[in-house]
Amino acid sequence: MKRPYEKPFLMKLQSRMMNKHGFAPGAGRRVRKAIDGVKISDLVDRYGSPLFVYSERTLRRKYRQMHSAFTTRYPNVVFGWSYKTNYLKAICAIMHQEGAYAEIVSKMEYEKAKGLGIAGDRIIFNGPHKPLETLAAAVVDGVTINIDHLDEINDLEHVADRLGRTINVGIRLNMDVGIHPQWSRFGFNLESGQAIEAVRRISRGGKLKLTGLHCHIGTFITDETAYARQVEKLVAFAYQVQAAFGYEIESLDIGGGFASRSKLKGTYLSPDVSVPTIEDYAEQICDALRNSLRPGHFPTLVVEAGRAMVDEAGYLITTVQATKRLADGTRAYVADAGINLLFTSFWYKFHVEVDRDVSGANEHSVIYGPMCMNIDAIDDGLSLPPLERGHRLIFSPVGAYNNTQWLQFIEYRPNVVLVSETGEVELIRRHEDLSDIERREVLPLRLIPELDQAAFQRELEREA
Numbered sequence: 001m002k003r004p005y006e007k008p009f010l011m012k013l014q015s016r017m018m019n020k021h022g023f024a025p026g027a028g029r030r031v032r033k034a035i036d037g038v039k040i041s042d043l044v045d046r047y048g049s050p051l052f053v054y055s056e057r058t059l060r061r062k063y064r065q066m067h068s069a070f071t072t073r074y075p076n077v078v079f080g081w082s083y084k085t086n087y088l089k090a091i092c093a094i095m096h097q098e099g100a101y102a103e104i105v106s107k108m109e110y111e112k113a114k115g116l117g118i119a120g121d122r123i124i125f126n127g128p129h130k131p132l133e134t135l136a137a138a139v140v141d142g143v144t145i146n147i148d149h150l151d152e153i154n155d156l157e158h159v160a161d162r163l164g165r166t167i168n169v170g171i172r173l174n175m176d177v178g179i180h181p182q183w184s185r186f187g188f189n190l191e192s193g194q195a196i197e198a199v200r201r202i203s204r205g206g207k208l209k210l211t212g213l214h215c216h217i218g219t220f221i222t223d224e225t226a227y228a229r230q231v232e233k234l235v236a237f238a239y240q241v242q243a244a245f246g247y248e249i250e251s252l253d254i255g256g257g258f259a260s261r262s263k264l265k266g267t268y269l270s271p272d273v274s275v276p277t278i279e280d281y282a283e284q285i286c287d288a289l290r291n292s293l294r295p296g297h298f299p300t301l302v303v304e305a306g307r308a309m310v311d312e313a314g315y316l317i318t319t320v321q322a323t324k325r326l327a328d329g330t331r332a333y334v335a336d337a338g339i340n341l342l343f344t345s346f347w348y349k350f351h352v353e354v355d356r357d358v359s360g361a362n363e364h365s366v367i368y369g370p371m372c373m374n375i376d377a378i379d380d381g382l383s384l385p386p387l388e389r390g391h392r393l394i395f396s397p398v399g400a401y402n403n404t405q406w407l408q409f410i411e412y413r414p415n416v417v418l419v420s421e422t423g424e425v426e427l428i429r430r431h432e433d434l435s436d437i438e439r440r441e442v443l444p445l446r447l448i449p450e451l452d453q454a455a456f457q458r459e460l461e462r463e464a
């Protein structure tokens with residue numbers, strides 16, 4: 001077969017920084033033509049670009065893998081779906097269908113969980129800001145509340161007075177488990193004695209009953225042994241408060257934080273090597289429980305993993321809009337999605353795939369988004385074949401925190417679709433238009449442009 005003509009080219013050789021594991025990874029010749037059997041071209045033809053695509057198959061597989069890793073090692077486990085990681089309704093509904101409770105941290109997330117019909121006794125309310133009225137509603141609803149600070153103890157006592165009954169509560173702890181920076185701004189510190197003081201305060205108040213302990217040590221934790229240290233400290237504290245105050249701790253909530261197969265910037269090794277498996281985490285946690293709990297005592301283990309469940313289920317399809325050479329000769333591409341849609345690109349280097357085979361030599365390239373801002377680089381250096389306008393780039397894994405932290409900045413947010421287990425494509429969030437952006441805005445009458453005043457007057461008269 002005759003090979004197509006390829007234009008000769010001159011390329012400046014850039015050796016760049018190499019580390020002991022070789023060059024920074026790039027797309028190289030990674031080609032993705034479909035997601036779960038649905039062609040990228042069909043997805044874009046139907047739903048446009050950029051486009052978020054979720055794989056229901058991956059999402060359910062991840063949940064089931066996590067469920068099995070823990071339930072085969074410990075008899076009493078509950079999963080709390082971390083809404084902040086991804087609160088698209090369809091994603092939450094799938095997690096709830098699989099059996100997860102809702103783990104929420106705000107009024108908005110509480111309303112979302114209620115909107116999905118989740119019963120109060122399957123909601124876990126964490127976080128440093130629980131508005132009093134939301135807190136009161138949650139108590140009435142039977143929600144599990146993990147207290148973050150002393151003011152919240154006061155708030156809950158106030159609610160207990162109003163209701164004329166005792167309220168069961170959990171408290172959040174923070175502790176040294178060898179992870180730095182330590183997430184010490186949430187909850188009560190264990191080592192300094194703050195935590196035991198908080199329990200003393202609860203006991204003295206006589207209006208709340210401590211039944212649970214909660215602790216979330218951080219996110220993207222690649223040292224699974226940190227969880228063993230966390231569990232040992234939680235169990236020791238549970239027995240300490242039982243001895244000192246008579247409280248029976250019924251649940252130990254270890255938070256989330258398990259790493260996904262994303263690549264944290266600044267790490268050398270590929271996630272395939274550096275990220276523990278779900279079984280590794282489960283083994284550490286359940287072994288530590290077995291070794292530190294008293295025989296026959298099986299408090300509920302609550303796991304609030306978010307990222308490790310959903311990240312790999314999410315893809316973002318983008319389209320190259322322009323190709324450029326920067327002043328220093330670097331190849332650059334402008335894509336139709338930037339940090340507005342991939343907010344987590346500040347910390348993670350995504351896997352980038354091209355939607356077709358492209359011939360020509362690979363080149364060190366940068367990918368910019370459409371924001372008219374210098375910070376809008378979604379990849380500041382990877383190896384790509386020569387791309388042209390219209391070629392598609394597929395970023396993954398992007399299922400964690402991007403559809404909650406995305407910005408409505410300059411551009412409209414695009415469609416989000418779900419590929420079902422049987423290969424149907426369903427729209428789960430419609431793209432925005434100007435009405436979404438302006439719906440909450442109010443333009444004072446005096447600022448309505450002159451031209452519109454007459455029309456406005458007519459409108460008023462018509463309404464009258």
Ligand SMILES: Cc1ncc(COP(=O)(O)O)c(C=O)c1O
Binds near residue numbers: 103218219220255305
């Ligand atoms: C209290 C709590 N639980 C669970 C999570 C989920 O963490 P991840 O997505 O890292 O698993 C978070 C995230 O910050 C959290 O604050």
